[in-house]
Amino acid sequence: MPEDDDRLHGDRDRFAVGESGASGLWDWDIIAGLLRTDEGFADLYGIDRAAARAGVDPKLFFSRIHADDRARLKIAVAGILSGAEIFSKEFRIVRPDGTVRWMLGRGQGHQNADDEPIRFTGKLVDVTERRRAQERLRIAQTAGGVGTFEHIDGFATVAVSAQFCRVLGLHPTDVLPVTTINAAVCSGEGALIPAGYSADRVPPADFRIRRGSDGAERWIARRGEAAVDDEGIGHRFIGVIYDVTEAKEAQAQLREWNETLESRVEEAIRERSRAEDALRQAQKMEAVGQLTGGIAHDFNNLLTVIIGNVETVGRRLDSHDDPRVRRALDNAAKGAARAAALTQRLLAFSRRQPLDPKPVEVGRLLMGMSDLLTRAINESIAVHVPASGDLPHIEVDPHQLENAILNLAVNARDAMTEGGSLTIQASSDSSKREIVITVTDTGCGMSAETMEKVFDPFFTTKEVGKGTGLGLSMVHGFVMQSGGRIAIDSELGKGTTITMAFPSLSITPDVQDKDVAGFVDHNGSGETIMVVEDDEDVRAYSVGLLRELGYRVIEATDGEAALRLLERADQHIDLLLTDVVMPAMSGRELADRARLLQGELRILFISGYPREEIAKNGRIEAGIDLLGKPFGFVALSEKVRQVLDRPLSSDRTDR
Incomplete structure (x- = not known):
């Protein structure tokens, strides 16, 4: 078979395809029905070299082709058997060890004098690495959003990658008209694919485009170089495009920030000044509020004594007494009332007044x-x-x-x-x-x-x-x-x-007007009231009024003394009248401990500054009875009678 070997080796140069992978030659004798190959082809296909040189059944050629590529290869080969002359296809083969390789086959059909096909010769090249490199490049372009293009000056079409088409919002293809590409560029932005480039380097440029798929405006960058075409046709422009919209927007925002930096600094200084003023104001208000609470507590105790004693003297005066004394008492009462109103306003300003919403x-x-x-x-x-x-x-x-x-x-x-x-x-x-x-x-x-x-x-x-x-x-x-x-x-x-x-309230509450009551007798009927007040003058005034009203009164100077009295088995108390703000033990603490000793015990708090003991967020808790200082004869008598006459079930509240 020396003649066949020479023929195979003689075809090597004729079928050179510019690929660097392993290669081999084939010679298919159509008349004899034998496929002869050189050692390179045999190694690629994984068949015995001697058998390949002697000739094998052409069906072996198709048996190694990947199932997904076999049909199109048979169609291409059928064309050669029908008289076609040129063959060029890429396809996969499955080697005996199961590995898959990509092959590029280029061949030529030969006919006799009657134009009947007699031979099919060609070269097979392993292009697996090139295909893998192309796949890696495609993935890199897609992941990085980079589209590639290649254009020869003077030609009306451009070879493009699929990612190039995606960037422009066009249907993926291998070739696009220059006019289609340049039409995507917004008016006045220039040409993405310019004409007449001849320099070694085309200047980088950015373009505002309108995507074909969704009409969205985007910014893209074009980078590339122009070189002389290998075949001497002209200059070839090879480059890439990629989306730079986010970078453009960031640059615009940075420019805007730089342009407005001075005004923003001035506004920040003004805002800081306002915040400092607000902080100083808040601190001043808090300081005044704390001072107000302390003053209100002591001042209301004094006013209780003043108002109470003025009322007591007024009740003792007869109609024939000196009118100047009556006027003096009236003026004193008015002054005390104004002082009480002033104290109430101070508490309201400081948000420390007890509210009954x-x-x-x-x-x-x-x-x-x-x-x-x-x-x-x-x-x-x-x-x-x-x-x-x-x-x-x-x-x-x-x-x-x-x-x-x-x-x-x-x-x-x-x-x-x-x-x-x-x-x-x-x-x-x-x-x-x-x-x-x-x-x-x-x-x-x-x-x-x-x-x-x-x-x-x-x-x-x-x-x-x-x-x-x-x-x-x-x-x-x-x-x-x-x-x-x-x-x-x-x-x-x-x-x-x-x-x-x-x-506003989301529901309409059931509110019923209370009938205005006529005269009610507020005198006591011998009930026992314990008065707990650390201020001696206020305690003496309160005890005196209650005894005048007909109550039996027990007095204590503080919470500990009151508890000792309550612990006595023979001491039954109907009402505990206690100040809220006291040293050592507050009135609220006293009330809670007192009810453990005597469950059926009514509580009435008195205070000019109740703080948080009975007023959460400034609102008196449900079930709490409070008589605000300063108070007089009528207010005390009415409130005591009201609490004593109320059924115990409505007086109690879970706390």
Whole structure:
């Protein structure tokens, strides 16, 4: 077979395919039905070299082809057997050991004088590594979002990768028209594939494109080089494109930040200054609040003694006594009442006043205040309280709400020295689930500087002696303590509107009006009351009043002394009347321990500053009875009788 070997080796140069992998030659004698190969082909296919050189059944060629590629290879070979001349295909073979390799086969058909096929020769090259490299490149391009392209100057098409098409939002393909690629670039951005490039390097460029798949605008970068084509056709432009939208947006944001850096620094300084001012204000308010609580405790004890003794002397005076003494006592009582009101305002401002919240229908409360408001305002001022209709209820202390509205009305009156109009109305803001109360006047208004300080304690624009400067600060403290918010809108010469807003209740509570009771006898019937008060003067005053009312009274100076008395088996107590703030043991602690000794024991607390013992977040706990200091004869007698007459089942509360 030397002639056949020479023929195979003679075909090696003719079928050179520029691949570096292992290769082999084949010669298929169509007439004889034998396939002869060289050693290289035999090794690639995994068959015996001697048998391959002598000739094997052509079916062996197809038996090694991967099942997924076999059909198209048979079609291609059938073309050669039908007279075609050129063969070029890539396909996979499965070697005897099970490994799969990629092959590139290039061959030629030969015919006799009658154009009948007689031979099929060619070269087989192992291109597995090239295919793997291509796959790695494809994966890298997809993962990195990099699309590749290759264009020869003057040609109307561009060879592209699948990722190139994805970046532009086009259907994946191997070739795209230049016009299609450049049409994706937004107007005025230039050409992605330029014409007439001849330099060794094409300058890098960024383009704004509109993706074909979704119409989204994106930024892409183009990088590449131009080189002389190997075949001398012209310049070849080889490059890549990738999405740089995020980088462009970051650059734009950085430019904007740099351009606005100065203004942002100034705003940050202003914000810090505002925060420092707010912190100083909060610290000042906290300090004043703590001071207020301590003062209120001691001051209310003093006022209790003063008011109580003034009342006692007043009750002892006969109608024929010196009227000057009566006037003196009346003036003393008025002064004490003003002092008590001032103390209450201090507690309200510091948000330490005990609140007794109840469901309140604001519209109805305002209508009930109409006469009071009219009497408190000058005749030169028209007072309007429009009907508000049915509004959701709010949960506030009704007496403190009335005080707040009255304070605002009086302030408005003082701002309208030459007359005007005052409107107080309530409305519902369903979007915020709030009930809004507005107090609007047509008075002199306020400057911006005044509005910044208007809620500060002791700040006032009135003349010396005309006010304490606690009215608005008291209103502010009450609203905030009740879980609401307050705002002020004013301008010099154009009046003022103050807005109070409170959370509305989601359900309508069952609120029934209580009939106004007539005269009730508040005297005692010999019941035993224990009075526990560390202030000697307040204790003496309270004990004296209770004995005057007909009660049997036992007194104790503190909680420990009271417990020792309660532990005596022969000592039955109907009511424990105890101060809240006492040294060593608070009134609340005393009440809890006393009920362990005598379960059927009623408790009445007295205090001018209850703190957190019985008022959580400023609200008196359910089931707690409190008589605020300073108190007089009537208040004490009514409250004691009320607690004693109440059934024990309604007096108890789990704590």
